[in-house]
Amino acid sequence: MFPTLEQIPEKFRVEPLDQDCYLVNGEIIKWTGARKDVFSPIQITENGQVKAYRLGSYPMLSADAALEALDAAATAYDLGRGEWPTMSVKNRIDHMLLFVKKMKEQRTIVVNWLMWEIGKTLADSEKEFDRTIDYIIDTIEALKTLDRDSSRLRKEGGIYAQIRRGPMGVVLCMGPYNYPLNETFTTLIPALIMGNCVVFKPAKFGVLLIHPLLEAFKECFPKGVINVVYGSGQETVGAIMKTGKVDVLAFIGTSSSGNNIKKMHPHQNRLRAVLGLDAKNPAIVLEDANLDNAVEECISGSLSYNGQRCTALKIIFVHENIADEFNKRYMAKLSKLKAGMPWEPGVMLTPLPETHKPQYLHELIADAEAKGAKVINEKGGEVNYSFVTPAVLFPVNSTMRVYHEEQFGPVVPILTFRNITEPISYVVESNFGQQVSIFGTDDRHIAELIDPLVNQVCRVNINSQCQRGPDSYPFNGRKDSAEGTLSVTDALRVFSIRTMVASKDNELNRKLLTEILEKRESNFLSTDYML
Ligand code: G3H
Numbered sequence: 001m002f003p004t005l006e007q008i009p010e011k012f013r014v015e016p017l018d019q020d021c022y023l024v025n026g027e028i029i030k031w032t033g034a035r036k037d038v039f040s041p042i043q044i045t046e047n048g049q050v051k052a053y054r055l056g057s058y059p060m061l062s063a064d065a066a067l068e069a070l071d072a073a074a075t076a077y078d079l080g081r082g083e084w085p086t087m088s089v090k091n092r093i094d095h096m097l098l099f100v101k102k103m104k105e106q107r108t109i110v111v112n113w114l115m116w117e118i119g120k121t122l123a124d125s126e127k128e129f130d131r132t133i134d135y136i137i138d139t140i141e142a143l144k145t146l147d148r149d150s151s152r153l154r155k156e157g158g159i160y161a162q163i164r165r166g167p168m169g170v171v172l173c174m175g176p177y178n179y180p181l182n183e184t185f186t187t188l189i190p191a192l193i194m195g196n197c198v199v200f201k202p203a204k205f206g207v208l209l210i211h212p213l214l215e216a217f218k219e220c221f222p223k224g225v226i227n228v229v230y231g232s233g234q235e236t237v238g239a240i241m242k243t244g245k246v247d248v249l250a251f252i253g254t255s256s257s258g259n260n261i262k263k264m265h266p267h268q269n270r271l272r273a274v275l276g277l278d279a280k281n282p283a284i285v286l287e288d289a290n291l292d293n294a295v296e297e298c299i300s301g302s303l304s305y306n307g308q309r310c311t312a313l314k315i316i317f318v319h320e321n322i323a324d325e326f327n328k329r330y331m332a333k334l335s336k337l338k339a340g341m342p343w344e345p346g347v348m349l350t351p352l353p354e355t356h357k358p359q360y361l362h363e364l365i366a367d368a369e370a371k372g373a374k375v376i377n378e379k380g381g382e383v384n385y386s387f388v389t390p391a392v393l394f395p396v397n398s399t400m401r402v403y404h405e406e407q408f409g410p411v412v413p414i415l416t417f418r419n420i421t422e423p424i425s426y427v428v429e430s431n432f433g434q435q436v437s438i439f440g441t442d443d444r445h446i447a448e449l450i451d452p453l454v455n456q457v458c459r460v461n462i463n464s465q466c467q468r469g470p471d472s473y474p475f476n477g478r479k480d481s482a483e484g485t486l487s488v489t490d491a492l493r494v495f496s497i498r499t500m501v502a503s504k505d506n507e508l509n510r511k512l513l514t515e516i517l518e519k520r521e522s523n524f525l526s527t528d529y530m531l
Contacts, residue, residue, distance in 0.1 A: 001384055002043040002050050003341060012122070012343040014112050017056035022065070022230055023214050025072035026223025031059035036231075038208060041119040041351035041386045042341060050385055055116055058207045061231040063239035066199075069227035070240045073170045073197040076224025084225045085167045085195040088523045089147045090530050093140050095220050096193055100136050102216035110181065113209030115342035118177060119350040119386075120305060122343045132182045135471050136189050138488045143193055144530045146492060151529035153513070160503045160513060162525055165496035167195030168272060169247030172240060174261075176252045176276070177353060178308045180206025186471070187250035187274060190491035192226060196248065199227045201236060203253075205353045233257070241265050248495060252276035252310075255480045274484040274494050279434035279477060280314040280406045281457075281466040284423045284449070285326060286440030287319040293463055294439035295329045301437065301465030303337065303390055306349060306410045311466045313437060314406060315396070317423040320416040327394060327414065331377045334390060351386035352409060358383045361391070361409050368393045368400040368413070381411070406432070420449070427456045433478030435459040435466040458482075501525050 005013075018035070021028045035057040044053040076082050084092070107129050114125035150164040171191040175184025180203040191198050202210045207230065217226045229236050240246060241264035248271070251258045255277040265271045283301065285294045301313035318326045339349035352358065365381045373393045375381050380391035390410035396403055402413045417423050427436055436457050440446050446462060453460045458476045461467075468475045476485040484494050501524060503509040516525050 001340065001387060002045050004045045008341070009343065011108075012112060012115065014055065014109075014116050016054060017208050017211060019056060019058045019208060019211050019230075021214070022059055022061060022069075023217055023226070023228040024065075024069045025075075025227065026218060026221075028214055028218055031061065031065070033062060033065075034060040036060050038117065040116045041353040042116060043351070043385045056208055058211075059230045061229050061236055063235050066229050066231065066236035066239050067243070069199050069229045070170070070243060070245055072224040072227050073199050074245050076222065077167075077169055077197040080167070080169070082197070082224075083222050084197060086523060087195065088526075089143060092193055092195065093143065093530070095222075096136065096140060096189070099216055099220035100133060102220060103136075103213060104133060106212040106216070109212045110209050113212075114181065114206065117206045117209055118180065118353045119342055121347050121350060124305060125342065128179060128182045131469075131471070132185045135182070135186055135488065138471065139189050139193060139492070142489045142492055146489075148529040151527050153527070155505065158505050160505055160509070161500045163498055163500040164524060165194065165493065166499035166524075167496055169196060170245055171196045171198045171248040171250055171495065172237070172246045173198055173200045173250045174237070174253065175203050176310070177203040177205035178305060178310070179252075180209060183252050183276065186486055186491060187252070187495075188226075191248065191250060191495040192221070194492055194496040196495055197225050199229060199240060199246075201229050201231075201233075233261075237261055238264060244270065246271060248272045248274065250274045250495075254278055258483075272494075274486065276310065276475070276482050276486065277477070277480055278406050278432055279310045279481045280404075280430060280432045281311060281435045281437065282423060282426060283313045283316045283437040283439065283465075284417075284420075285316065285318040285322070286420075286438065286442070286445060287321050288441045288445070289319075289322070289439035290441055290463070291322065291326060291329055295326065295333055297437065297439070297463070297465040298330060299333045299337070301467075302412045303334070303348065303410060306352060306388075306390075307412070308352070308408055311435060311468050312408075313465060314408075314413070315403065315426075316412065316414045317417050317426070318414060320418050323395075323414070323416045327376060327392070330412075330414075331392060334377055334392065337390075339387065339389070349387075349390065349410065352388060353386075355386070357409050358386070358388050361388055361407065361411050364402045364405065364407055364411055365391050365393065368396060368402050371400050372397065373400065373413075424449075424452060427453060431480045433457050434481040435461060435477075437461040437464060437466050439463050499524075 038055040040053045111125045173188045244266040258275045337348045340347040377392045379389045382389040392412045394414045396413040396415040474487045
């Protein structure tokens with residue numbers, strides 16, 4: 001399965017990168033301390049032997065270096081008086097447009113790093129990059145609309161007021177390894193464009209792919225507005241959070257990490273948190289479901305990017321009368337999925353970046369087998385170095401770990417239900433509350449399910465897999481699945497706070513306001529707007 005270096009098409013190869021720099025206060029600083037080696041999930045065959053492939057290394061910053069980055073962000077923000085937080089919206093948008101232009105120039109290399117660092121297919125890596133560019137453009141448009149809507153004075157109860165959204169302060173942004181570019185940027189970009197100053201720490205995998213963007217960050221934003229740090233979370237994030245200088249924590253990852261990071265902040269009321277956390281979205285396949293559609297959506301929902309999506313379908317409830325047929329069709333489709341290297345045309349199943357994941361999945365499978373489930377597909381669960389053949393487990397029950405734990409990998413637990421209260425109870429009792437998918441054709445039945453489910457999760461998908469997009473829709477969750485809502489427009493709100501300038505209506509104040517507006521003396525108190 002794993003190629004020799006020579007077998008890899010030239011355009012998809014990457015030169016190993018030993019990154020010895022990071023970005024603080026508008027300067028790319030050389031790091032001479034410890035570094036961490038990066039190995040690809042893609043193994044390489046050499047002289048007939050499969051070997052781990054070293055992609056390079058990145059800096060392991062000390063706590064002191066991380067604190068310099070935090071200080072740079074705090075100085076640039078200057079308690080709201082810095083150049084960036086007081087800059088006009090138009091000028092901030094101009095900086096962002098310049099960044100988009102420079103980012104686009106790095107598409108090929110970033111896409112290649114995505115494949116090599118996290119094993120994402122070429123098509124999905126390209127989609128991740130392009131979706132991120134679209135997200136930035138949509139964010140700019142949403143900000144223009146917000147700005148237009150705020151560009152007037154209101155008068156209520158004898159008081160004139162102009163209400164705008166102002167920045168929060170210093171933001172710490174951390175994204176997940178499965179979308180190291182896109183999901184990180186869905187917080188980083190709105191945080192920046194609303195006038196906040198940011199410390200950004202890349203995810204645990206997908207670190208080197210940020211390197212080609214460092215120059216663009218440096219050139220496009222005033223110094224200190226964006227700082228990029230690398231290293232162990234304990235050392236860098238711990239030091240940063242304990243200072244109490246972070247105003248917003250934007251984190252996408254596990255709830256245990258998110259909670260630990262949050263707890264380190266000494267002033268809980270100062271800290272606002274935007275968190276995208278754990279999920280175990282179920283599919284519920286009703287007796288009258290269109291099976292071809294249900295199988296198609298469940299395959300893609302459970303196995304695209306090998307199930308490593310927070311929105312993946314992580315457990316499938318099938319009505320007992322159709323379970324045999326569903327399983328037969330699911331496995332027929334699964335057997336046609338192509339496994340291989342990310343750049344191979346039509347490939348869907350690829351190696352996994354987390355070295356412990358094959359062992360963890362093996363434990364989940366063994367536990368389920370010991371409690372009565374079987375791996376029902378051929379070679380299911382077979383491990384080949386970093387590659388794990390998807391395992392379909394059937395019939396799963398509530399005594400098994402895989403019923404409760406978020407597997408985040410290519411294991412597909414399927415179980416039957418007789419009464420619809422069974423999957424509904426699963427959703428109600430679960431600690432997760434992100435999304436659910438229901439498959440069926442009877443309008444009355446579907447409607448009866450929508451109403452109880454919408455108060456358990458934040459998105460009920462009908463005859464469709466769970467997913468985040470389109471990015472203009474809200475992305476959030478109940479219970480342990482999220483804190484705050486992200487969408488193009490919601491994210492602008494999350495990283496800002498409504499702030500107003502108000503004045504009693506009298507002759508002096510009318511004169512003052514008129515002069516400030518006419519002479520364009522304030523960026524905030526202004527009726528100018530962008531088209
Ligand atoms: O990992 C969680 C992502 O937000 C999922 O996004 O549904 O577009 O794959 P997606």
